Amino acid sequence: MQRYFINQPANISDNVLLPDNVAHHLVKVMRxxxxxxxxxxxxxxxxxxxxxxSIDGSKTFVKMVEPLKTQSELPVNVIIACGVPKGEKxxxxxxxxxxxxxxxxxxxxxxWSVSRWKSxxxxxxxDKLRKIASGAAEQSHRNVIPKIDYCDSLxxxxxxxxSKKIVAWEESAKHGEHSALSQVFHDLSNGDTLLAIIGPExxxxxxxxxxxxxxxxxxxxxxxxxxxxxxAPLYLLAAISYYFELENY
Amino acid sequence: MQRYFINQPANISDNVLLPDNVAHHLVKVMRxxxxxxxxxxxxxxxxxxxxxxSIDGSKTFVKMVEPLKTQSELPVNVIIACGVPKGEKxxxxxxxxxxxxxxxxxxxxxxWSVSRWKSxxxxxxxDKLRKIASGAAEQSHRNVIPKIDYCDSLxxxxxxxxSKKIVAWEESAKHGEHSALSQVFHDLSNGDTLLAIIGPExxxxxxxxxxxxxxxxxxxxxxxxxxxxxxAPLYLLAAISYYFELENY
Numbered sequence: 209m210q211r212y213f214i215n216q217p218a219n220i221s222d223n224v225l226l227p228d229n230v231a232h233h234l235v236k237v238m239r240x241x242x243x244x245x246x247x248x249x250x251x252x253x254x255x256x257x258x259x260x261x262s263i264d265g266s267k268t269f270v271k272m273v274e275p276l277k278t279q280s281e282l283p284v285n286v287i288i289a290c291g292v293p294k295g296e297k298x299x300x301x302x303x304x305x306x307x308x309x310x311x312x313x314x315x316x317x318x319x320w321s322v323s324r325w326k327s328x329x330x331x332x333x334x335d336k337l338r339k340i341a342s343g344a345a346e347q348s349h350r351n352v353i354p355k356i357d358y359c360d361s362l363x364x365x366x367x368x369x370x371s372k373k374i375v376a377w378e379e380s381a382k383h384g385e386h387s388a389l390s391q392v393f394h395d396l397s398n399g400d401t402l403l404a405i406i407g408p409e410x411x412x413x414x415x416x417x418x419x420x421x422x423x424x425x426x427x428x429x430x431x432x433x434x435x436x437x438x439x440a441p442l443y444l445l446a447a448i449s450y451y452f453e454l455e456n457y
Numbered sequence: 458m459q460r461y462f463i464n465q466p467a468n469i470s471d472n473v474l475l476p477d478n479v480a481h482h483l484v485k486v487m488r489x490x491x492x493x494x495x496x497x498x499x500x501x502x503x504x505x506x507x508x509x510x511s512i513d514g515s516k517t518f519v520k521m522v523e524p525l526k527t528q529s530e531l532p533v534n535v536i537i538a539c540g541v542p543k544g545e546k547x548x549x550x551x552x553x554x555x556x557x558x559x560x561x562x563x564x565x566x567x568x569w570s571v572s573r574w575k576s577x578x579x580x581x582x583x584d585k586l587r588k589i590a591s592g593a594a595e596q597s598h599r600n601v602i603p604k605i606d607y608c609d610s611l612x613x614x615x616x617x618x619x620s621k622k623i624v625a626w627e628e629s630a631k632h633g634e635h636s637a638l639s640q641v642f643h644d645l646s647n648g649d650t651l652l653a654i655i656g657p658e659x660x661x662x663x664x665x666x667x668x669x670x671x672x673x674x675x676x677x678x679x680x681x682x683x684x685x686x687x688x689a690p691l692y693l694l695a696a697i698s699y700y701f702e703l704e705n706y
Contacts, residue, residue: 308688387704390703432702434596451704
């Protein structure tokens with residue numbers, strides 16, 4: 209069943225006027241009619257099956273007929289901070305990380321980022337990524353749309369106040385480090401927030417790694433193979449999901 | 458350092474004539490000169506640092522100066538069988554699954570595959586995917602290039618003789634199943650082979666799932682979110698890497 213975020217509160221039996229973009233997709237793209245059902249997520253993460261009871265021009269009304277108890281959010285919050293990547297990679301990271309349960313993605317200017325987001329184009333880029341996140345959250349049946357943000361300073365990223373902070377570091381794996389990531393997972397409890405920092409294509413500089421270590425960020429390898437910048441966040445999120453949702457649920 | 462597969466045996470101190478495609482990339486694309494070093498993987502998975510000692514037209518010779526003991530292969534072999542996906546997704550799956558350590562990818566015709574690979578175009582498609590796998594194996598510093606294949610029958614895929622077989626099944630997760638995947642990982646030993654079957658965009662039909670169950674294929678959920686067909690193999694491989702290479706190494 210299609211899922212939509214309606215960005216407003218609702219309760220069982222409520223009649224709800226759908227936001228324009230939701231009504232457009234449901235009625236024009238999916239060709240829904242009176243009687244069609246879909247899943248609607250409220251702004252406080254409740255999910256209802258709703259049934260269309262009236263379509264009047266651009267105004268589509270839905271009655272919430274059944275609450276859904278499904279919970280598809282990771283038990284820990286994961287913030288991924290990515291060095292600004294090249295080309296369309298930010299889109300791929302946003303779509304896939306959303307499917308895999310990320311809470312928030314922050315793109316930051318890294319020392320070796322080949323690509324720079326000029327200030328006049330940044331808002332447009334972020335808007336586009338937020339739309340991708342919203343679509344992917346609906347498609348993967350999440351209860352939350354991840355936040356997408358930008359930060360020009362790695363220092364500010366590293367200072368975010370969270371339970372645990374790691375940085376994916378190739379050199380860590382090269383030196384035979386295996387257990388840092390599983391130790392971090394082990395130390396996290398439900399409701400905690402993990403910040404995971406991942407470099408751009410060129411990686412992070414020694415200087416950046418030193419700066420992060422000073423902010424109590426733990427260096428962790430993601431296995432013995434060299435992962436591309438867009439693959440590393442997906443590895444991390446899949447590993448977290450496996451650990452918290454399948455192995456120790 | 459660049460890594461290349463030379464598809465021939467070699468020993469320390471050997472002088473090796475590089476295959477044309479390797480010589481072309483190293484000398485023309487990377488602008489290597491006499492004295493430049495790179496990593497070379499032999500056809501029996503040994504890795505050497507080699508140094509160019511002669512470039513004569515299209516003939517480039519390398520001397521193997523130092524063996525590398527790095528091992529970047531997963532301790533278990535993973536065969537991913539994917540329902541033929543739409544558009545460029547086969548390329549994305551091939552690139553990312555290679556980075557994440559897959560041994561072999563088999564694309565199969567699923568009942569609900571929207572896309573079909575016509576027989577006259579199939580070899581060209583497979584050639585392209587094999588090139589992607591080879592490039593991704595070099596880039597991620599693997600010791601092996603994964604095999605890429607096609608099979609027109611899910612029955613034949615299910616009959617492959619391996620240690621364990623699973624099929625990623627959404628319904629499994631919907632019914633609150635958590636532990637099948639971690640049980641399968643637990644039952645695998647180093648050197649074993651796991652076959653993981655993943656449906657195309659439309660998923661697998663009940664009929665296909667029944668057929669797989671009859672072949673002792675275990676249904677396993679990949680967490681509570683609905684993953685796209687190209688995301689599921691990446692989740693699975695990342696989870697396997699986490700389990701075998703970071704948590705229980």
